[in-house]
Amino acid sequence: MATLFITVWNNASQALLDVPIQYATVTVGAGSLQSDAISGSNKEIRLVRLFTDTDCFVVWGDDPTAPGDGSGDMPLGAENPEVVGIKAGQKIAVIQRI
Numbered sequence: 001m002a003t004l005f006i007t008v009w010n011n012a013s014q015a016l017l018d019v020p021i022q023y024a025t026v027t028v029g030a031g032s033l034q035s036d037a038i039s040g041s042n043k044e045i046r047l048v049r050l051f052t053d054t055d056c057f058v059v060w061g062d063d064p065t066a067p068g069d070g071s072g073d074m075p076l077g078a079e080n081p082e083v084v085g086i087k088a089g090q091k092i093a094v095i096q097r098i
Contacts, residue, residue, distance in 0.1 A: 002028035002054035004076075004094045008038055009047045021046075028056045032066040032095045040088025048092075051081040055097040060086050064093035 008022035009015040022039040038046050050058060059066045059073035066073045075097060076082055086092070 002056070002096065003052065004028055004035075004056065004058065004092070005051045006035055006092060007049040007051075010040075011045075012047050015047050015049075026092065026094050028052060028054050028094050028096050030096055032064075032068065032093045034064065035092040035094075037091055038086050038088050043087040043089060045085045046088055047083060048086045049081055049083050050076060050092070052076050052078060052094075054078050056094050057097055058092055058094050060084075060090050060092045062090060064091055066093040066095040068095040068097065 004026045006024040007020045024035050026035045055078050057066050057068050057073035058076050
């Protein structure tokens, strides 16, 4: 089963010195699936590491859907982590890349 692994820190300095505030996983498949909401309040920006074991597309927002064609989502390569800033309360959607 292909998986998107999500690790969340409060901010960049805590990523270097502290344990993450949230771990999550989302199964990667042929349809768009969402993560749980990113921890926090007041739309604070969180440092989020995205790691997947398969090629996929990701997008985030209040109620995101990954189209899977690169038109509104970001490609993520297998075994190539990305670190992005995402607002607390938002979710991450993922879909496999064929």
